Amino acid sequence: MSLNVSFHTNGTSTYGNSGGSKINTNSAQYKAVKEKGWLSGVIENEMAMSAEERLIYEIFGGRDTIIKNLMRRFDADGNLLNSHGVAGMDVTGKGTSWQQLTTVSEEYRQKMFDLVKKEFIRENGVANGDTTNRSSVFTEYQLSLDIDDRLKGTWSLEQYEKQYWNAFYQAAKADNPSWKPGQSFDASIFDSITRESVESTLVRSGNTLVRKTIDYSI
Amino acid sequence: MKRKLSLLLVATLLCTLFAMPVSAREVSNPARQETAVAATAGTNYFSRTTTKLNSLNGLTASSTLSSGSCSGNSRSITSVTVNCRVSSGSSRFTLTVESPSGTIAEKLCGTSSGTYTFTEFNNQDPNGKWTVSVSSQGTVSTVTGTLKVNYSYSY
Numbered sequence: 001m002s003l004n005v006s007f008h009t010n011g012t013s014t015y016g017n018s019g020g021s022k023i024n025t026n027s028a029q030y031k032a033v034k035e036k037g038w039l040s041g042v043i044e045n046e047m048a049m050s051a052e053e054r055l056i057y058e059i060f061g062g063r064d065t066i067i068k069n070l071m072r073r074f075d076a077d078g079n080l081l082n083s084h085g086v087a088g089m090d091v092t093g094k095g096t097s098w099q100q101l102t103t104v105s106e107e108y109r110q111k112m113f114d115l116v117k118k119e120f121i122r123e124n125g126v127a128n129g130d131t132t133n134r135s136s137v138f139t140e141y142q143l144s145l146d147i148d149d150r151l152k153g154t155w156s157l158e159q160y161e162k163q164y165w166n167a168f169y170q171a172a173k174a175d176n177p178s179w180k181p182g183q184s185f186d187a188s189i190f191d192s193i194t195r196e197s198v199e200s201t202l203v204r205s206g207n208t209l210v211r212k213t214i215d216y217s218i
Numbered sequence: 219m220k221r222k223l224s225l226l227l228v229a230t231l232l233c234t235l236f237a238m239p240v241s242a243r244e245v246s247n248p249a250r251q252e253t254a255v256a257a258t259a260g261t262n263y264f265s266r267t268t269t270k271l272n273s274l275n276g277l278t279a280s281s282t283l284s285s286g287s288c289s290g291n292s293r294s295i296t297s298v299t300v301n302c303r304v305s306s307g308s309s310r311f312t313l314t315v316e317s318p319s320g321t322i323a324e325k326l327c328g329t330s331s332g333t334y335t336f337t338e339f340n341n342q343d344p345n346g347k348w349t350v351s352v353s354s355q356g357t358v359s360t361v362t363g364t365l366k367v368n369y370s371y372s373y
Contacts, residue, residue, distance in 0.1 A: 038312060041310040045309045060274075060357055061275055125291075128286075129286050129287065
């Protein structure tokens, strides 16, 4: 199996097996594989191979096949895609600096409110990871945003989600102080709770949303 | 007269003895009720293991893991770790973790087993489906990962 490497005068270069499609080393996806250090990993693996391992490696397609498959994890602009195909969600090495508040559209705040209410009633106030559909609302919302706004938007929508859940919890407790998550309740106690009524009680505190506290004296 | 005084003293002592415990109970009750309705907080975690992830030639092998039921009314991740048990003969690989809200973080991993810590997910809600993925940087990487998510919660 021969490796064909060619360089073009316009600055682009390609390489690949003589029988397969070439890899554009100027593509954003290739550069992303390189910048992530994944290409270095491929080369380090090659250097550690015995002659027999090298033979098997080449039979299975060698470096070209691996790089092509790794490049599929990025979009055309070199952004890492998550399992739902959404770019711009990579937080690697960012710590918690990506957790910033931004404006969330009324449409998606309402969608999240409706989902939280539905799941709170269905699960009797228990956060159930087996049945929740929260990932779908986040994915739909992320795809509605520009790529650069997706992380901030995700964090902000999660802040609203937390406060919607809290509002239903407080209402259930107010109706029955001995109520605990998992115990059934009369869902009609939520009839007066709207997204607007919950949001009217919220204020920013750093990068989070919190309920307003009212100081009063008698 | 002395007899009457003695009887009065005994009666007073008896009344004091029987009355005191009742008074103490009455005072302590409101305090106990106050504690029962106060907010509670704590820490918890869940741990889930992937199937054996076989990544061939850079193709991604994934496993979806559910948090199950999470404690608390409000939750906040404090740390995420993945313990990788790497099969003998495996190539270097990329380990990727995706939270229920879709944020992803990855690590470059060697050919031996080890535990990797991710701080990028801190403060998020752990509730929902997590995805752990492996992408080999060689011919094959076979990895079994155990995701552990620690979180704090409050009611």
